[in-house]
Amino acid sequence: xxxxxxxxxxxxxxxxxxxxxxxxxxxxxxxxxxxxxxxxxxxxxxxxxxxxxxxxxxxxxxxxxxxxxxxxxxxxxxxxxxxxxxxxxxxxxxxxxxxxxxxxxxxxxxxxxxxxxxxxxxxxxxxxxxxxxxxxxxxxxxxxxxxxxxxxxxxxxxxxxxxxxxxxxxxxxxxxxxxxxxxxxxxxxxxxxxxxxxxxxxxxxxxxxxxxxxxxxxxxxxxxxxxxxxxxxxxxxxxxxxxxxxxxxxxxxxxxxxxxxxxxxxxxxxxxxxxxxxxxxxxxxxxxxxxxxxxxxxxxxxxxxxxxxxxxxxxxxxxxxxxxxxxxxxxxxxxxxxxxxxxxxxxxxxxxxxxxxxxxxxxxxxxxxxxxxxxxxxxxxxxxxxxxxxxxxxxxxxxxxxxxxxxxxxxxxxxxxxxxxxxxxxxxxxxxxxxxxxxxxxxxxxxxxxxxxxxxxxx
Amino acid sequence: xxxxxxxxxxxxxxxxxxxxxxxxxxxxxxxxxxxxxxxxxxxxxxxxxxxxxxxxxxxxxxxxxxxxxxxxxxxxxxxxxxxxxxxxxxxxxxxxxxxxxxxxxxxxxxxxxxxxxxxxxxxxxxxxxxxxxxxxxxxxxxxxxxxxxxxxxxxxxxxxxxxxxxxxxxxxxxxxxxxxxxxxxxxxxxxxxxxxxxxxxxxxxxxxxxxxxxxxxxxxxxxxxxxxxxxxxxxxxxxxxxxxxxxxxxxxxxxxxxxxxxxxxxxxxxxxxxxxxxxxxx
Numbered sequence: 040x041x042x043x044x045x046x047x048x049x050x051x052x053x054x055x056x057x058x059x060x061x062x063x064x065x066x067x068x069x070x071x072x073x074x075x076x077x078x079x080x081x082x083x084x085x086x087x088x089x090x091x092x093x094x095x096x097x098x099x100x101x102x103x104x105x106x107x108x109x110x111x112x113x114x115x116x117x118x119x120x121x122x123x124x125x126x127x128x129x130x131x132x133x134x135x136x137x138x139x140x141x142x143x144x145x146x147x148x149x150x151x152x153x154x155x156x157x158x159x160x161x162x163x164x165x166x167x168x169x170x171x172x173x174x175x176x177x178x179x180x181x182x183x184x185x186x187x188x189x190x191x192x193x194x195x196x197x198x199x200x201x202x203x204x205x206x207x208x209x210x211x212x213x214x215x216x217x218x219x220x221x222x223x224x225x226x227x228x229x230x231x232x233x234x235x236x237x238x239x240x241x242x243x244x245x246x247x248x249x250x251x252x253x254x255x256x257x258x259x260x261x262x263x264x265x266x267x268x269x270x271x272x273x274x275x276x277x278x279x280x281x282x283x284x285x286x287x288x289x290x291x292x293x294x295x296x297x298x299x300x301x302x303x304x305x306x307x308x309x310x311x312x313x314x315x316x317x318x319x320x321x322x323x324x325x326x327x328x329x330x331x332x333x334x335x336x337x338x339x340x341x342x343x344x345x346x347x348x349x350x351x352x353x354x355x356x357x358x359x360x361x362x363x364x365x366x367x368x369x370x371x372x373x374x375x376x377x378x379x380x381x382x383x384x385x386x387x388x389x390x391x392x393x394x395x396x397x398x399x400x401x402x403x404x405x406x407x408x409x410x411x412x413x414x415x416x417x418x419x420x421x422x423x424x425x426x427x428x429x430x431x432x433x434x435x436x437x438x439x440x441x442x443x444x445x446x447x448x449x450x451x452x453x454x455x456x457x458x459x460x461x462x463x464x465x466x467x468x469x470x471x472x473x474x475x476x477x478x479x480x481x482x483x484x485x486x487x488x489x490x491x492x493x494x495x496x497x498x
Numbered sequence: 499x500x501x502x503x504x505x506x507x508x509x510x511x512x513x514x515x516x517x518x519x520x521x522x523x524x525x526x527x528x529x530x531x532x533x534x535x536x537x538x539x540x541x542x543x544x545x546x547x548x549x550x551x552x553x554x555x556x557x558x559x560x561x562x563x564x565x566x567x568x569x570x571x572x573x574x575x576x577x578x579x580x581x582x583x584x585x586x587x588x589x590x591x592x593x594x595x596x597x598x599x600x601x602x603x604x605x606x607x608x609x610x611x612x613x614x615x616x617x618x619x620x621x622x623x624x625x626x627x628x629x630x631x632x633x634x635x636x637x638x639x640x641x642x643x644x645x646x647x648x649x650x651x652x653x654x655x656x657x658x659x660x661x662x663x664x665x666x667x668x669x670x671x672x673x674x675x676x677x678x679x680x681x682x683x684x685x686x687x688x689x690x691x692x693x694x695x696x697x698x699x700x701x702x703x704x705x706x707x708x709x710x711x712x713x714x715x716x717x718x719x720x721x722x723x724x725x726x727x728x729x730x731x732x733x734x735x736x737x738x739x740x741x742x743x744x745x746x747x748x749x750x751x752x753x754x755x756x757x758x759x760x761x762x763x764x765x766x767x768x769x770x771x772x773x774x775x776x777x778x779x780x
Contacts, residue, residue, distance in 0.1 A: 058737055058740055058741045059741070061734075061737050062734055062737060062738060062741065062744065065730045065731075065733050065734040065737065066730070066731075066734050068730050069727045069730035069731050069734070069759070072723050072726060072727050072730070073723075073727065075718060075723060076720040076723045076724060076767070076771055077771070080718060108718045108723075221716070230713065230714060268561070268621040269560075270621065272620070272621050272623065273623065273624060274621065274624065275624055275627075276624055298624065299624035299625055299627065299711060300624070300625070300627055300628040300630075300710065300711045302710070302711075302713070309713055311711065311712055311713045312624075313712070423712055423713050424713070425713030425714065427709075427713075430709060430715065433705075433715060434706070437702040437705070437706075440698060440702075441695065441698055441699055441702065444694065444695045444698060445695055448691045448694075448695065449691075
């Protein structure tokens, strides 16, 4: 019974430690990750909904395709990859550890045969003298050797960067560290969003999962501004924010400028400049073309006016004084947009004191006369809010990964064994990687040792 | 002298270089290969000056930013990194013929940028105003370029090991100039060993930047996801080296697939999908 159990256990470990599984998981992850780059994720845009059938929509929903990177099957693959990493490491690490901590100190015949870089150097010196010379040479040219004496024969062993054999496990560990950081971030942190009108404060934000979160302090938006390049492209979005504790500004957090790529951090919560817009209310008057039957309408910034014929026009922008843009006009004006029956979008201006011009818009406004009376507007700033206590673990994991990959690829464990007998020095070595470079190094080393020893002989 | 003129000279240099490499391939003329290499190096030098000059020109226009801010500038930089990596391979291995399979990538990039794209210097939108731009773009493209070289060498490997051609004696005149298949396999592996850490660094700097600018280091944006797909493919390639069934032609195919994924990550995502990296938008 016990034998059977252990063979099942063996079977499971073999399965989870196999490179085939690694290859399968990496290639499967690469292929199925494509799904989420083609099918929209999260909130589905209405344009997308129009293009797919209900049947397909239901299927995608059932498969979790609209949030595939959090679906059970994607997470399962990541868990399998993690198990694969862990089992592989546990299986191979003890052997590697032994290679590092208990190196083979003596080059016997069996080992000698496996070494591709072997050389025999002859010398007239006796073994003690020879050993002294070779030890000094190795120390100067490579690394200080460990010396073992056996029946008058000296065995020298020297190595470099033995720990580089661990690098690949550090890379594997780093993947797990990044996963742990991501999990901590998603359990103990949140991502959210808040709009703050100029001159207002907020102490709550909405998380992405539509939960209200109390910050425990307040953020006040003093001002929001946009700066432009000469060609009209935006150059800078800037909010001036103040952190308030119990209604009082916190020293050091008073009137802090926050721009894109320069967020505000306070108590582990970070505020990022993300969007902006206008809050405001505008008054319009809608009447018959001759001005009779006037009715006031209130429209919010960016809102729409519903016209009696069922069509609607959208308020795009307003100005308290149109003369800045059209010198021959004056007073407040509003820029409107209408979606015509033929599918065309048309933009037009509604004035406050120019019924003649306003009458030209009648075909866009359902046959009625629209007049702008003015309004009040405030800018608001849109801030992305994030709290992520796991982010430093993720950065640690990333650093470990890059350092690990560097060492794993570009450093190698190099070992040299030397046997010193009377008048004979046998030298051999191997490297865990980059055999070509090691061969050149060994050739160079052997030539140099040969020259030094023969120079000693000739003295 | 303007950077635009120098970029045109660069394009012509890469064209001449490619033609020399092709004639080297066709005629086995050693001199043609040497001229191909030196023209490519010359083009690289001119292009380096051109990129620096464009950088300076942006300051003269009062916008002052590193020339890595839109599709045009990134394609030009990609061509530069490809020739740079090619130069290292050429100097180290001395097989000129590799140029015939790598320089065309750079020429294609330059020709597309010079002929098909708006090359005007534009001001930097707020989202790109960060030092991370430089680190992120430079690491990504050096990685991409190493993958381009690996792809070119893998194509050579596939040609060299086509059934029937592999045996000595049956090799055609052209194949005689090819490096041995083992060496091609080795250059493929070494190039990916250079590219993979750089890609990793590129993804990490991108994540760090995203976290700094938006508060999320990873949001499964199509660009991010595709960079991860590329990372998976090359991670599979590196692990494949440790198994028996995946060396040789299969490894070469994996390297080519990796580069196709890289190009999709770089261009396809912008031109075909939507997301945060909008420089390909128009």
